[in-house]
Amino acid sequence: MIFRQLYDEVSSTYTYLLADERSREAILIDPVFEQLHRDLALLRELDLTLKLVADTHAHADHVTSAWLLKQKTGCQIALSAAAGAENVDRPLKHGDTIGVKGISLEVRATPGHTNGCQTYVLSDHSMAFTGDTLLIRGCGRSDFQQGDAARLYHSITEQIFSLPDDCAIYPAHDYNGRTESSVGEEKKHNPRVGGGANEKDFVHYMHAMQLPHPKKIDEALPANMRSGMPEDGKLPPEPDWADIRITYAGIAEVEPEWVVQNQPSVTILDVRETDEIEEPLTGLNNAISIPLSQLRDRVSEVPGDKPVVTLCRSGKRSSLALGILKNAGHDKVANIHGGILHWHGK
Missing domain, CATH: 3.60.15.10 (Ribonuclease Z/Hydroxyacylglutathione hydrolase-like)
Incomplete structure (x- = not known):
């Protein structure tokens, strides 16, 4: 069991x-x-x-x-x-x-x-x-x-x-x-x-x-006495800007497919180090690059007019970027599930 x-x-x-x-x-x-x-x-x-x-x-x-x-x-x-x-x-x-x-x-x-x-x-x-x-x-x-x-x-x-x-x-x-x-x-x-x-x-x-x-x-x-049903009988509101899933670790994530289909509506933040970026990802053409090691000092460079989705090789480092972005006032943020590894296998 x-x-x-x-x-x-x-x-x-x-x-x-x-x-x-x-x-x-x-x-x-x-x-x-x-x-x-x-x-x-x-x-x-x-x-x-x-x-x-x-x-x-x-x-x-x-x-x-x-x-x-x-x-x-x-x-x-x-x-x-x-x-x-x-x-x-x-x-x-x-x-x-x-x-x-x-x-x-x-x-x-x-x-x-x-x-x-x-x-x-x-x-x-x-x-x-x-x-x-x-x-x-x-x-x-x-x-x-x-x-x-x-x-x-x-x-x-x-x-x-x-x-x-x-x-x-x-x-x-x-x-x-x-x-x-x-x-x-x-x-x-x-x-x-x-x-x-x-x-x-x-x-x-x-x-x-x-x-x-x-x-x-x-x-x-x-x-x-209503088994937890809200008084209005409606589900509580959830983020509507993306198809978000919350992991058991508490990380908001989106799938690569969603990112490809919705590129114009989000800012894609690539937090890999410069020497890791070899070639553009298939279907991705508008990412901005700020290495995670520099993000706290350069977070003002991230546009605030759109939601931000973060990217790295495996999705681990980019999940750390979410906290930095939230502390800087970005309330619509999500990690790209699995990073580059999952992107290639999507």
Whole structure:
């Protein structure tokens, strides 16, 4: 199985990618609205087809990208039926099974943080994706959004702690950089629900906590009840000056074919050293040449009336030029994918 744990720094959210190596079909758990291009880029670079997006619950601290991913890939959206959200293709209940070819997840209802919280457990019980129900050395709060501390205690102890001790725990959040735990660890060391704590211990602990109101709750909850669909029902605007793809490394790129067809509308900046330029590229006749080593000092020579696409031998150095151009005020910039090597093979 292909497995990736992805992180959104703003909301401290973990998104999980699971994919079968043979079928190349993929699942995303708890994706984040602002990370759409990152997630699409990873799917593309790993040659995966997204079939299913599954949120563990209706989040209060970030907006899901489930609806956006469905528009982009045709995948289905899965969420607890108890959440009552719109645009859900697979309303789930306790005991259901979801997955793709080669990967199966057991659905366990684990309410208490919200009514619709679920934990997704890999069929061999080696991994559990616990959302906000069980965190690493913590758990979700129970003081708002249908929270119920006693219910949360039973969800954790009966549905998660009943898994094998070596089952890996992957939560929806961690605010201290921790990435993974296990059922055995949490049963022993979790300060709220582990170490033999009973229901009374846990409920009193949770009631004594005083936590600040989630910063994005007023925005996130209404959006997540639409599965992340914007209020106007439209996709967010994207760059319209070029056929741009964002790589998993976060680099905006265009293909050589697009550059050839759209030369008059862009400035082509060749950042190779002078001794590297042997002959003009086929189909390219209006590039300007400023070596990357000189670009910071000569960036004022780059015209500002058109978008700029950058070029070098392999596309590596030219990607560095994007930052220099942006710092100089060029807001429409992209790297030519693969550079000269890809150009010759286009």
